[in-house]
Each structure stands twice: as structure tokens, then as C-alpha cells.
Amino acid sequence: MNAIKSKQVKVDKVILGIDPGTTLLGYGVIHCTGKNDIKLVVLGVIDLKKYSDHYIKLKAIYDRVQQLVEEYLPDEVALEAPFFGKNVQSMLKLGRAQGVAMAAALSRSVPIFEYAPRKIKMSITGQGAASKEQVAAMLRSILKVDDFEQKHLDATDGLAAAVCHHFQTSGGLNLTKSKGWGDFLKNNPDRIKQ
Numbered sequence: 001m002n003a004i005k006s007k008q009v010k011v012d013k014v015i016l017g018i019d020p021g022t023t024l025l026g027y028g029v030i031h032c033t034g035k036n037d038i039k040l041v042v043l044g045v046i047d048l049k050k051y052s053d054h055y056i057k058l059k060a061i062y063d064r065v066q067q068l069v070e071e072y073l074p075d076e077v078a079l080e081a082p083f084f085g086k087n088v089q090s091m092l093k094l095g096r097a098q099g100v101a102m103a104a105a106l107s108r109s110v111p112i113f114e115y116a117p118r119k120i121k122m123s124i125t126g127q128g129a130a131s132k133e134q135v136a137a138m139l140r141s142i143l144k145v146d147d148f149e150q151k152h153l154d155a156t157d158g159l160a161a162a163v164c165h166h167f168q169t170s171g172g173l174n175l176t177k178s179k180g181w182g183d184f185l186k187n188n189p190d191r192i193k194q
Contacts, residue, residue, distance in 0.1 A: 014041070016074035016105070017162025018065070019154070020082070020098040022057055023049055025064075028159025029072045030143075032166050040143045041072060043155045054093060058100045065104035077105040078165030080157060081114040113165050120157075123164040135160050 012033050019026040025048065029041040046064045048057045069077075079101065082094045102112050118128040125138045136148050136156040142163060148156060 013075040013166075014072060015076050015078055015162040015165055016068060016072060016110075017078045017080075017158045017160065017165065018101050019080045019157035019161060020061075020094060020101050021048070021154075022054065022093045022097050024154045025061055025097065025101070026155040026158035027065075027068060028155055028162050029068070029074065030159070030162045030166065032170065035170050038143060038163060038166060040145055040159070043148065043152050043159055045152070045155050054096075058096055061097055062100045062104045065101045066107065069105055069108045069110055074105075074110055076111050076113060076165065076169075077102075078113045078115060078161040080120060080161045081116050083117050113169075115161055115164050115168075117157075120160050120164040123167050124160050132156065139163065 014029060014031050017028045017030070025046040026044075027046070028043045031039045031041050033039070046061060048060060051057045051060060068074075079098060082091060082098055105112055115123075121130040121135060122128040124130070124142070125134050127134070130138075132153050136153055139145070139156055139159055140147060
């Protein structure tokens with residue numbers, strides 16, 4: 001009798017997610033060992049409020065992102081892409097912060113992936129216009145974490161970028177394929193808690 005073997009994608013990787021900012025830069029590191037087996041490694045922010053000079057902030061971002069890469073050895077980095085706003089100067093500063101974070105990861109040969117804020121929220125919550133609190137609540141459920149401290153709400157956007165990237169590349173839980181919560185529950189019965 002011939003056995004048919006299914007192709008299984010082996011997932012074992014570390015992903016660093018970053019939400020670039022010039023006041024606070026949020027980040028989260030996850031370790032993925034399966035499609036829906038995701039463990040939170042670390043969650044935090046780079047607080048840049050103490051620096052008055054924009055260029056010093058950029059150096060601090062570069063240095064800290066390099067430290068994160070060296071400490072957690074991510075296989076990939078996922079960043080939240082800047083959204084288009086009306087204030088050109090703010091957009092320029094945000095773009096620089098993102099570029100510096102990218103350069104820090106690339107200096108260690110870590111591949112970069114970008115996701116629009118709406119794509120990340122849709123991937124995590126099923127709603128492209130979800131609030132920070134809604135994203136954090138869903139991340140708590142996905143990662144089986146009791147709670148995030150209030151100070152970590154800025155970091156959950158970086159964490160969400162990492163989880164979104166995992167979903168997009170592993171074929172794991174992905175709300176963007178759902179047509180609402182009913183469809184999601186039908187396609188993910190293992191996610192229902194009785």
C-alpha cells in the first residue's frame with residue numbers, strides 16, 4: 001500500500017515586528033513553531049521623548065533596533081508602513097524613522113517586510129479600522145497572554161506587524177480571508193472557547 005504524504009510547511013522562525021515612530025517606537029518579538037503556534041518573546045517601546053534633536057532620535061532607533069536584532073536573532077522583520085497624512089513634515093520624520101529601523105535590520109542581513117496599518121489590523125482583528133485596544137485584545141487571545149500593561153499599547157502595533165507577517169507567510173490564522181466573524185468561526189473551530 002502506498003502512503004500519501006501531505007506537504008507540511010515547517011515553520012520555526014523568530015519575527016521582530018516594528019511600529020516606527022519618532023516619539024515612541026513599538027516592537028514585539030514572536031517565536032513561531034507552527035501555523036498557529038506563536039509565542040510572545042518580548043514586547044516593548046523605544047522611548048524617544050527624552051531626545052530633542054531629531055537626528056539623535058534616529059541614531060537611538062538605529063542603535064536599539066540593532067541591539068534587538070543581535071539579542072533575539074530574528075529571521076525576518078515586519079514593519080508597519082507609514083500611512084499618508086496631511087502633515088508633510090510629520091510624514092518625512094516618520095519615514096526617516098522607518099528607514100533607519102530598516103537599515104539597522106538590513107545591516108545584519110535580516111529581510112524586511114512592510115504592511116499597511118489597515119492590512120495589519122484586518123489580519124489581526126478582521127476589521128481594518130480596529131482601535132489599538134481591539135488589536136491588543138485580539139493579540140492577547142491569539143498569543144494566550146493574560147494582559148498587556150497600558151504602557152505596552154504602543155508596543156502592540158509592532159507586535160501586530162510581526163503576527164500579521166506570520167499569518168501572511170505561514171497560512172496560519174488569517175482574518176483577511178474571512179467574510180466576518182461567522183465565517184471566521186466556521187473556518188477556525190479550534191479558536192472557540194466553550
